[in-house]
Amino acid sequence: GDSVTQTEGLVTLTKGLPVMLNCTYQTTYSPFLFWYVQHLNEAPKLLLKSSTDNKRTEHQGFYATLHKSSSSFHLQKSSVQLSDSALYFCALSDPGTQVVGQLTFGRGTRLQVYA
Amino acid sequence: DMKVTQMPRYLIKRMGENVLLECGQDMSHETMYWYRQDPGLGLQLIYISYDVDSNSEGDIPKGYRVSRKKREHFSLILDSAKTNQTSVYFCASSLSGRQDTQYFGPGTRLLVL
Known part of the structure; x- marks a missing residue:
């Protein structure tokens, strides 16, 4: 079946630094x-x-590129802000899934940004 | 302003009691969803509804049932709640499913004692 993997449970950073949250999938x-x-x-x-x-x-300073060759969709931002502290979920919609419209979610990565 | 509402926002029940969680949307979306969110597990789909009286099980339907009698309302029912159903429940809606954006409600925190 489909799956989404987010390898980091928690990412901690100082504001102003770049971030990449990993997401890989199987479908x-x-x-x-x-x-x-x-x-x-x-x-x-x-x-x-x-x-x-x-x-x-791209949206709100975040960007991601879907790479089907490596089954990845990593989320990046060049300079994180305190307000970016949140839980980030990667999700997959598969047109072949038995339950039409179902999203398969990863477990989420918590991003904590410090001053 | 597109909106998904959930009632109640917080609920405490005793084991064995019945629970009714209600969800509404004002966007005329066809598809609606119920998820539960537990720490470290992400969002798990309980049920999906494609329109009035057209519902399908998600990944974890056991112990839950749903009702959709009007397009704008979608209810989640727990008959005889169990302590392991303590969770945060989110309702969501989307235009028609598949690649459409899902809009989430604010969530209901349910504690089953």
């Missing part, structure tokens, strides 16, 4: 990948999404 079909962000005690919100191979997608 049989052509995937659609998402990043959702959840701030403390809030609902998850879409950060960005992509289904186009090797094309960079």
